[in-house]
Amino acid sequence: YFHSEKQTDGGKNCFCELKGSINDCSCNVDTVDYFNNNRITPRLKSLLIKDYFRFYKVNLKKDCPFWNDDDSKCAMKFCSVHPCEDKDIPEGLKGQHNVEKPFHKYISETQRNDCNEDLNAELSYLNTSISQQAQLDFEKWANFDELGENFCILDDHEEGAEYVDLLLNPERYTGYRGESAHRIWRSIYLENCFGERKQGKSILTPMNKSPYNGLCMEQRAFYRLISGMHTSINIHLSSNYLQSEPTDFVRPTGIWGRNLNEFNSRFSPEATDNEGPHWLKNLYFIYIIELRALAKAAPYLRKEQYFTGSDEEDMEVRAAVNDLLNIIESFPTHFNETLMFTGGFESLKLKSTFREKFRNISKIMDCVGCDKCRLWGKLQIQGLGTALKILFSGKFDNKVSQTEDENDKFKLRRGEIVALFNAFGRLSNSINELEEFRKIMR
Ligand SMILES: Cc1cc2nc3c(=O)[nH]c(=O)nc-3n(C[C@H](O)[C@H](O)[C@H](O)COP(=O)(O)OP(=O)(O)OC[C@H]3O[C@@H](n4cnc5c(N)ncnc54)[C@H](O)[C@@H]3O)c2cc1C
Helix, strand or coil, X not given: CCCCCCCCCCCCCHHHHCCCEXXXXXXXXXXXXXXXXXXXXXXXXXXXXXXXXXXXXXXXXXXXXXXXXXXXXXXXXXXXXXXXXXXXXXXXXXXXXXXXXXCHHHCHHHHCCCCCXXXXXXXXXXXXXXXXXXXHHHHHHHHHHHHCCCCCCXXXXXXXXXXXXXXXXXXXXXXXXXXXXXXXXXXHHHHHCCCCCCCCCCCCCCCCCHHHCCCCHHHHHHHHHHHHHHHHHHHHHHHXXXXXXXXXXXXXXXXXXXXXXXXXXXXXCCCXXXXXXXXXXXXXXXXXXXXXXXXXXXXXXXXXXXXXXXXXXXXXXXXXXXXXXXXXXXXXXXXXXXXXCCCHHHHHHHHHHHHHHHHXXXXXXHHCCCHHHHHHHHHHHHHHXXXXXXXXXXXXXXXXXXXXXXXXXXXXXXXXHHHHXXXXXXXXXXXXXXXXXXXXXX
């Protein structure tokens, strides 16, 4: 798949590969185009502006764990993200409602001594006092158990985590580029994807050529997911590009819009040694993976309260989510995840490496030197990680249970749900934007 079969031909454009099969699945590009642009994008656009989905809690203050990032500080003030003030956050999101505490059964309030007074008080004495330290340990144990099935590091409970209003900080052109951005992508592709690493290979050498030949389906899928996300980021910065003066970056007077030259320079066969059209196709691959994850988790997602504290809006959100999930479930050719990681012990090992590599990439997001890019990078990786957890942790393989206790075991955290829907929203918007670029080019 990774190797371009055709030579450059002056008549080809960015869209030359966007036809027929998406590869590695039984689905076609045009089926996705029609389904997404007509049925999914309009619904997501109205859903993602609701309070439950627009406020995302994230820790943007973590240091890069892999290299000294002094040189990767964003040189532009336009990259900064303004966290929400307390007064702007819906009351329901600040409280404890819906916050899962897997260690709750160990804490003192839940261990009331209900013993019959007739019983020997001393014999039945249960020491229910649990030290602060022990409670912290329980939390650590619970987090450890949870980590086993997670594909990303979840940082919304950390000290530096703050709510960010996604509508006030849209993903768009920031001017983040050069060595810092390249180091992130290089590290992701050459050190954290599968395949032989070619020493000294330039970032500008197309990354989907020979080092990736001969990979198995799972390893190829890993690369295609990352490449698809990269494509989506680069489509957004081309379609939400600053058209007016550079000083307009943060002014409301700034004019933002599509920049066809930017788009072509990133995806045309001529500018990318024929690879751009394949990168665009990878966008469709990540799309159908997240689409399938939403379909698979639909019974659980329907049971969520989407609580923000506003009864009316919460009800609207539940109805809109239900409507979206019905449409998603009706997609005719969903990805078949049961074909992946089948093959005994070797495939278990492969799955574990897959998860480790993905987790590492989620940590690399703390090295992104532009806050706005870091915010959207983290959100999209967390959304994809949640999709992978739904597809491959085994927790969502059975039918939704009738008992609340059983369902609690599979509960996703609010941050995971917000990231999953917003990440899918990004992909959906990118596919829609491709149609707009196509129209401009006609
Ligand atoms: C996590 C993250 C988030 C970012 N968010 C933003 C943002 O919101 N706004 C913004 O303006 N900039 C953002 N950037 C920067 C942006 O992605 C580019 O890195 C930057 O614009 C420089 O582009 P470039 O043309 O040098 O190639 P890059 O996009 O940096 O790509 C580097 C190399 O990777 C290969 N490549 C390119 N695309 C693909 C693909 N889809 N699949 C496989 N290989 C590929 C090519 O060989 C290319 O030369 C972000 C960067 C990162 C790492």
